[in-house]
Amino acid sequence: MISFSGVYKRYLSGFEALKNINFTIEPAEMVFITGHSGAGKSTLLKLIAAIERPTTGSIVINGQNLAALNSNEISFLRRNLGLVFQDQKILFDRTVFDNVLLPLQINGFDFKTATERVYAALDKVGLLKNAKSRPITLSGSERQRLCVARAVVGRPSILIADEPTANLDTDYANDIINIFKSLHQVGITVLIATHNTGLLGNAQQRILALSHGELTL
Amino acid sequence: MSIWFSHHWHALVSALRKLTDAPITSLLNIVVIGVAFSLPTGAYILLENLQVFSGQVSGAPQLNLFLALDTDKNKIAELESRLTQHPQIASFQFIPKNVALQQLKKRDGLADIIDDLAQNPLPDAFIINVKDAAPESLESLHTEIQKWPEAGYVQFNSAWTRRLDALLKLGKLAALTLAFLLGFALVAITFNTVRLQILTRRDEIEISKLIGATNDFVRRPFLYFGTIQAAIGGITAWLITAFILHLISNELTSLAKLYTVDLRLHHLSSEDSAILLLSSACLGWFGAWLSVANCLWKTESRWFKDTKYTH
Numbered sequence: 001m002i003s004f005s006g007v008y009k010r011y012l013s014g015f016e017a018l019k020n021i022n023f024t025i026e027p028a029e030m031v032f033i034t035g036h037s038g039a040g041k042s043t044l045l046k047l048i049a050a051i052e053r054p055t056t057g058s059i060v061i062n063g064q065n066l067a068a069l070n071s072n073e074i075s076f077l078r079r080n081l082g083l084v085f086q087d088q089k090i091l092f093d094r095t096v097f098d099n100v101l102l103p104l105q106i107n108g109f110d111f112k113t114a115t116e117r118v119y120a121a122l123d124k125v126g127l128l129k130n131a132k133s134r135p136i137t138l139s140g141s142e143r144q145r146l147c148v149a150r151a152v153v154g155r156p157s158i159l160i161a162d163e164p165t166a167n168l169d170t171d172y173a174n175d176i177i178n179i180f181k182s183l184h185q186v187g188i189t190v191l192i193a194t195h196n197t198g199l200l201g202n203a204q205q206r207i208l209a210l211s212h213g214e215l216t217l
Numbered sequence: 218m219s220i221w222f223s224h225h226w227h228a229l230v231s232a233l234r235k236l237t238d239a240p241i242t243s244l245l246n247i248v249v250i251g252v253a254f255s256l257p258t259g260a261y262i263l264l265e266n267l268q269v270f271s272g273q274v275s276g277a278p279q280l281n282l283f284l285a286l287d288t289d290k291n292k293i294a295e296l297e298s299r300l301t302q303h304p305q306i307a308s309f310q311f312i313p314k315n316v317a318l319q320q321l322k323k324r325d326g327l328a329d330i331i332d333d334l335a336q337n338p339l340p341d342a343f344i345i346n347v348k349d350a351a352p353e354s355l356e357s358l359h360t361e362i363q364k365w366p367e368a369g370y371v372q373f374n375s376a377w378t379r380r381l382d383a384l385l386k387l388g389k390l391a392a393l394t395l396a397f398l399l400g401f402a403l404v405a406i407t408f409n410t411v412r413l414q415i416l417t418r419r420d421e422i423e424i425s426k427l428i429g430a431t432n433d434f435v436r437r438p439f440l441y442f443g444t445i446q447a448a449i450g451g452i453t454a455w456l457i458t459a460f461i462l463h464l465i466s467n468e469l470t471s472l473a474k475l476y477t478v479d480l481r482l483h484h485l486s487s488e489d490s491a492i493l494l495l496s497s498a499c500l501g502w503f504g505a506w507l508s509v510a511n512c513l514w515k516t517e518s519r520w521f522k523d524t525k526y527t528h
Contacts, residue, residue, distance in 0.1 A: 051427065071517075072431050079429035089424045105227055106430045108220030150428070 001027055002048060002158065002189070007057030009043055009213075017043040019213045021057070025191070025206075027157070030184040032200055033193040035210035041193035042086060044210070045162050048191070049081055050074045062157065079107055082151030082188075084161035088143055090135045096122065096146055097131040103154040121153040125179055141172035148179055158189045165196055173199060224434060232441035235414060243446065246410055250403055250450025254497055255457040257396035258485070262458055264388045266482050280355070282343040282362055285369040292367050293341060299365075300343065305358050309345045317342060340369050352382055400500050403450070407443045407504025414439060415512045423516055436509045440502055447501020451494045459484055 002025040009018040018040045025031055033041050046052040047059055050066050059066045064077060091099050100121055104114040122128045125145035127138075135143060144164055151159055161180065165173035177192075177199055184190045184205075194200075200207060209216045236243045284293070293311070300309045317339045322328045347358060355373060363371045415422065422435050466482045473480030485493065 049427070075426070075429050075431040075434075077429075078427065081429075083428060085427070089420070089427065091421055091424065102425065103428050106425060106428065106434055108223045110219070110223060154429075 001025065001060070001062060002191075003058075003060040004044075004047075005058045005060075007047065007054045007059060009040070009047065009052070010055040017213050018047075018054075021215055023208060023215065025189060027189055028184070028187045030181070030190040030205040031192070031208060032205055033191060033208045033210065034197060034200065035195065037195055039195075039210040040213040041195070041210055042162050045160050045191065045193050048158075048160060049078060049083055079103070079154060080156050080158065082154065082156035082159040084144075084147045084151045084159070084164050086162040086166065088147050090143060090146060092135050094135075095131065096127060096133050096135060096138070099135065099146060100150045100153050103150060107154060117153050117155075118149075121149040124152070124182075125149045141168055141175065144168060144172075144176055145179070148176065152183060152188070156188065159183060159191070161190070161192045163194055164192060165194060165199060170198070224437065228437035228441050231438035232445055235438070235442050236445065246406065246446060247450050247453055249406060250447055250497065250501075251453025251457055253399045253402050253406075254451055254454035254493070255461075257392050257399055258454050258458045258493060259461065260388070260392035260395060261489075262462065262482070262485060264385060264392060266480075267388070268385055269483070279373065280345040280347065280359060280362065281372040282345060282368055283370045283372070284341045284343075284367050286340050288341060288367050288369075296343070296365070296367050300345065305348055305354065307346045307348045309343050312342045312344060314339045314341045400496070403447060403497065403500045404504040404507070407447055407501045408508045410446065411439050411443055411505045411508035412512070414442065415508065419512075422512065426513075426516060432513050435513060436506070439505045439509045443501040443503075443505025443508075444498050445501075447504070448494060448498040450501070451497030454497070455485065455490060455493060 004021045004023050007018060007021040008016070010016045021044065033044060035041050043052065047054055047066075048061065050069065053066075061077060062080065064073075066074075066077075069077060091102070094102075097118055100118045101114055104117060109117070119128065119131065122131055125148050127142060127145055127149060130138060130142065130146075135146060138146060148161075148164070151161070159180070164176050164180070168176065173196065180190050180192060284296070288296075297309075297311065300306055314337050318331065318337050321339070322331045345362075347355060349355075359371055359373055362368055425435055462482050462484055469482060470480055
């Protein structure tokens, strides 16, 4: 469960990215966070992943108040989150396989189990045949799917994706969203930040709309 | 436990890969560390050998006790008994004044002068070999004997032993200072090497942190890297000093023989070798730790630089 209570985020420059954010996301929910560019979507996701800290207010993830966590505890919290970054954060000097393997190395999995999991995750996103390829050889859509595979390989309870369909054609964008939907169907809480309202056309999922740092929906 | 081993195994393999990925750079770093450490190590070996050498040339330290001219045979016998029982005295030899005079007469140009003397001006004397050669011990024995009523004059040349002792102490201090300074250099070298490693792997570190790596996980491969590199540098220092000792040993032994001194240079003992290896490894570890701590601090500062957290 994710709970925001009276959360404000103000940068030292004085810019107020989030104002009085209150919401609760139940386990296994799929939620779209929408809003124009600069509305505060990415900031909100960064707060959940403890990449940034709120100025005031309380954030509770799976029963843990983020303000009370030390650096090590934040690391362990992140292992239970699958993160798909807006700028992808792919390691281009490693193969697709090695990129997806990284979270499992951090978790201390033995190589045999880790290999099985990596191939399962790559199969899930349709990149099995590219396992030994370098990310530079992948298309935009394939790179995005690589990021999804890396986010889910550790079997997190919460999957957070920041603009996962940015710069993708509609067909490829729908492919990515379908992967998220299938993950949601196996019980993962999925949060997707997007400014692409076209993706929400037939969506039955909950939407949190942000405008100038405030929740409007 | 298996996770712990898995993390350490992964870190060790990663560190060895870093060393072998850039073999020339690694080799040069190791040589620099080796040369830096060979200087204080060489100085230490020199001083250790000099200490052994000084013990050889000084032999057993001696005191010369010249008795008062009016000392009779009974007092001499009593004095012999006292010297025999003294705990600081290893042995002694009595030189009667007439024997001393005969010895003096044997010297060139003195026979005629001595023959002209009306009476023997020399006193009876004892040559005393002491057990403890330490300057402080010699000094205290000298003071004690000087107070005996039979003692006319007690002579021993403590100045050169004191000078040598002071020189050895100074040398050891210089070697220690050099070791400290070059140890600092080793930390700096490792810090910089690891910093360069970090720069090339900054993305990996940041991504790892974002997906759940602890600081220990990030730090571990670099700590292994710094430790292994510096330990190999320590071994190189040992080899460099061994090579130099081998080069100069024969020449120095030949030179010493001309002065009837049996001088053989010895390398570090096994304990000292272990200390060299451990200290270089520890300094490498410390340099790497500082470098990664600096990187982690910068990474986290960058994430939170715009945050004014009040709750």
